[in-house]
Amino acid sequence: MSDVFKYFFEPESVTIIGASKTPGKAGNEILVNMLANGYAGKIYPVNPTGEEIMGFPSYRSVKEIPERVDLAVFIVPAEKTLEPLRECAGKKIPAAVILSAGYAEVDDQGKRLQEEILAVAKTSGMRIIGPNTSGLSSTLASLTTTLFPLGKIRRGPISYIAQTGNFATHTMKWIMTAENFGVARVAGLGNKIDVEDAEVLDYLGRDPETKAVLMYVEGFRQARRFFEVAREVTRKKPVIMLKGGRSKAGAERAFSHTASLAGDDRVFDAACRQTGIARVTRYFDLINVAKGIALQPLPPGRRVSSLAPSGALGVVVADACETLGLKMANHSEATLKRLREISASWVALSNPVDMSPITPTLGPVRAYKEVIELLLRDEGVDAVVPILLASPNIPAEQYAYLPELSSKYPHKPIYATFTGDKQSFDQARAFLEQRSIPVFIPLEHALETLQVLCRCREALIRGR
Amino acid sequence: MSDVFKYFFEPESVTIIGASKTPGKAGNEILVNMLANGYAGKIYPVNPTGEEIMGFPSYRSVKEIPERVDLAVFIVPAEKTLEPLRECAGKKIPAAVILSAGYAEVDDQGKRLQEEILAVAKTSGMRIIGPNTSGLSSTLASLTTTLFPLGKIRRGPISYIAQTGNFATHTMKWIMTAENFGVARVAGLGNKIDVEDAEVLDYLGRDPETKAVLMYVEGFRQARRFFEVAREVTRKKPVIMLKGGRSKAGAERAFSHTASLAGDDRVFDAACRQTGIARVTRYFDLINVAKGIALQPLPPGRRVSSLAPSGALGVVVADACETLGLKMANHSEATLKRLREISASWVALSNPVDMSPITPTLGPVRAYKEVIELLLRDEGVDAVVPILLASPNIPAEQYAYLPELSSKYPHKPIYATFTGDKQSFDQARAFLEQRSIPVFIPLEHALETLQVLCRCREALIRGR
Numbered sequence: 001m002s003d004v005f006k007y008f009f010e011p012e013s014v015t016i017i018g019a020s021k022t023p024g025k026a027g028n029e030i031l032v033n034m035l036a037n038g039y040a041g042k043i044y045p046v047n048p049t050g051e052e053i054m055g056f057p058s059y060r061s062v063k064e065i066p067e068r069v070d071l072a073v074f075i076v077p078a079e080k081t082l083e084p085l086r087e088c089a090g091k092k093i094p095a096a097v098i099l100s101a102g103y104a105e106v107d108d109q110g111k112r113l114q115e116e117i118l119a120v121a122k123t124s125g126m127r128i129i130g131p132n133t134s135g136l137s138s139t140l141a142s143l144t145t146t147l148f149p150l151g152k153i154r155r156g157p158i159s160y161i162a163q164t165g166n167f168a169t170h171t172m173k174w175i176m177t178a179e180n181f182g183v184a185r186v187a188g189l190g191n192k193i194d195v196e197d198a199e200v201l202d203y204l205g206r207d208p209e210t211k212a213v214l215m216y217v218e219g220f221r222q223a224r225r226f227f228e229v230a231r232e233v234t235r236k237k238p239v240i241m242l243k244g245g246r247s248k249a250g251a252e253r254a255f256s257h258t259a260s261l262a263g264d265d266r267v268f269d270a271a272c273r274q275t276g277i278a279r280v281t282r283y284f285d286l287i288n289v290a291k292g293i294a295l296q297p298l299p300p301g302r303r304v305s306s307l308a309p310s311g312a313l314g315v316v317v318a319d320a321c322e323t324l325g326l327k328m329a330n331h332s333e334a335t336l337k338r339l340r341e342i343s344a345s346w347v348a349l350s351n352p353v354d355m356s357p358i359t360p361t362l363g364p365v366r367a368y369k370e371v372i373e374l375l376l377r378d379e380g381v382d383a384v385v386p387i388l389l390a391s392p393n394i395p396a397e398q399y400a401y402l403p404e405l406s407s408k409y410p411h412k413p414i415y416a417t418f419t420g421d422k423q424s425f426d427q428a429r430a431f432l433e434q435r436s437i438p439v440f441i442p443l444e445h446a447l448e449t450l451q452v453l454c455r456c457r458e459a460l461i462r463g464r
Numbered sequence: 465m466s467d468v469f470k471y472f473f474e475p476e477s478v479t480i481i482g483a484s485k486t487p488g489k490a491g492n493e494i495l496v497n498m499l500a501n502g503y504a505g506k507i508y509p510v511n512p513t514g515e516e517i518m519g520f521p522s523y524r525s526v527k528e529i530p531e532r533v534d535l536a537v538f539i540v541p542a543e544k545t546l547e548p549l550r551e552c553a554g555k556k557i558p559a560a561v562i563l564s565a566g567y568a569e570v571d572d573q574g575k576r577l578q579e580e581i582l583a584v585a586k587t588s589g590m591r592i593i594g595p596n597t598s599g600l601s602s603t604l605a606s607l608t609t610t611l612f613p614l615g616k617i618r619r620g621p622i623s624y625i626a627q628t629g630n631f632a633t634h635t636m637k638w639i640m641t642a643e644n645f646g647v648a649r650v651a652g653l654g655n656k657i658d659v660e661d662a663e664v665l666d667y668l669g670r671d672p673e674t675k676a677v678l679m680y681v682e683g684f685r686q687a688r689r690f691f692e693v694a695r696e697v698t699r700k701k702p703v704i705m706l707k708g709g710r711s712k713a714g715a716e717r718a719f720s721h722t723a724s725l726a727g728d729d730r731v732f733d734a735a736c737r738q739t740g741i742a743r744v745t746r747y748f749d750l751i752n753v754a755k756g757i758a759l760q761p762l763p764p765g766r767r768v769s770s771l772a773p774s775g776a777l778g779v780v781v782a783d784a785c786e787t788l789g790l791k792m793a794n795h796s797e798a799t800l801k802r803l804r805e806i807s808a809s810w811v812a813l814s815n816p817v818d819m820s821p822i823t824p825t826l827g828p829v830r831a832y833k834e835v836i837e838l839l840l841r842d843e844g845v846d847a848v849v850p851i852l853l854a855s856p857n858i859p860a861e862q863y864a865y866l867p868e869l870s871s872k873y874p875h876k877p878i879y880a881t882f883t884g885d886k887q888s889f890d891q892a893r894a895f896l897e898q899r900s901i902p903v904f905i906p907l908e909h910a911l912e913t914l915q916v917l918c919r920c921r922e923a924l925i926r927g928r
Binding site for chain 2: 106162164165166167170171173174178216247250253284309311312313314316319320321322323346350389419420421423425441443
């Protein structure tokens, strides 16, 4: 595979074909977004008027741009794509993103247009992402080609490939405003006339910025090729996939969305399992799982320990673990001995640890800190899921022991969850996630995420 | 069954045995909580010192209380319960809640004490809830016996029975601070030496304040009796249950929590289905489902319509519906005709409705309003789940059309969900839920809740 993706994700210069100085127009929004992200490369707006746009001189055509250009971004109507595209080819621009819609997803004329675009690409060697896409973001390059106002995109280790405009826009907005992890690369592939998932996944597999790849997919044109690549990538880093159209109703809907043929879901599922892809079934898993990977290590195994402010939540955790195929850890003699010392005498020790007989003597902060450290130290424990009680009496800073313990035991993930007061929870969650302790509500999301990441780790190990 | 529950849930006078004037002590917290809730009946604190407590004269013993007492609340140590309990019996107090722990859950001495308490109750006819419980709340009576600082408990149509102290305390705090629905009665039954679930469920079945009963249960002493009652109650109102200990690990944990024997879960599940109880499997379902019932009508059937700002979310909804056993509604000719008029010409109409070709012409507010009304009017549609786009450009008040449409079509539930900007979402959610439109995130929670309530409604109909 070529290195063309460095032009897509780390271009030193970009031309925006269809740039506009009119606020609210797509050709303006894209510039606003690029500037909000602080893109440091050269920007060459192309606009038939040749007027200045947001302080940049603009060019009447690509031919007029005096210097080399790495990436061309098209935001002109479909029927106005071909001419500037041929100019890009003439200028040997290696990479293009065509954002505009109105191609094969609309009518036969659009389909023919798409074929002509592809012919230009094939002849010139230019690679094309799109058309009909929300485009790319790449935080290392401070770059985004999306039209949706995202503001500064937070940098982090997660990369997404999404066969939908929604992900790189609305969902990314949610991640930027509601979550505390960041992204490396985001690729919306649109109609996929040239660049497909397999190539992007291969690149992200080699990309040192990317710790894990999360995908939303409705179908592949070249499924075999994709799974061949996936088998290699899952040996190196987690690949997580939500497949749209896994049900009959969903498949019909997917066909009308991206003309994807869903195929037999059992066959697809088997291919994922064989190639080490961890499938998930809910849209929000794409966020929860990313958070788990971004903030904590992968769980070294399936043995979970938990601690809860009440017995019932302990039962709920045990039920959820077993249902998910996780194991409640058997605590070592040393752990049990110490738990016996700090618990009330009549308590039946178990996992999850019931904190109600411990907190009255040690106080909620010391009690949790001591028990969590006990569990992290226990060789029979792979991950710790504390259920904490959010209360105005416990300011967020008092949870500082959690990031401290996480640094001290860097190979075992800590996923926190809470019950109690919402406002105190919001503060505690912000404090903790900014310090790399992910917080999940409802609590089952913590365990579901752990289970997905256990599957990812098992795929990594199998692949070695 | 007797009417003793009017003394538990609507007492005209309460004695608090073990009341204290020392802030932070349990016997003080309970008074603070009762006053915060504005309990309007008479309060008689009992304390050996006989001193004034928070403005109330206190009594050295129950015998000294000059007037009739409906409910006695015990917050004295286990070994100090019997004497005042006998005095309560002598005074013919009909109902008692024993909050204190230290009984059968601790040791044999506690178990013997429990038996003596039960003997006093049986002889005198006094009914007892507890011991070892977080107690009762009853918003109609502005009453709570919980020790946990809940503040004023919001009144609403949901009643809970929970075999755990956590629910009436920490989880209720979450409901009061993070949710926008209210409760009618909350009963934590503790060791259940006398009053059991069956009786409380029977009372709540007859209680006009209670629209639905949600339960957390680990086990029953008299399962057959309970299911007989449930069969009657589910004909009148929804009964939803989370069963702790449905897995082997959970069952072990439940035994050490409440000494409950979980039994064969398949047998339990069959009994629930036969008696119309809707089982749920996640702790948070007890909140989500309550929200759905409290704010909207039960869905008249399983045919769901949805509308989404992007194709992928539509696929996700269709997949989730089919997986849950819901149906994507087939829209009527009239609905399709109008959708064709307002959509771009090239759009393949389907369910969920893709809003992306409609909003550009009508604007996001009018577009959603018009399509949601179309769907509500369609006789083939039982429930509408709009996926909205939260944005700083759409102030919360602009969602006023949703409560308006809900009033106009009062028999079809509307459950909203969002993608986009978190802060705008928070404002929109508060605005909508305060106006009876429940908002669910992640979106799958909306569909899962609908499915549970479809099962509840089917049980109501079967029972007729």
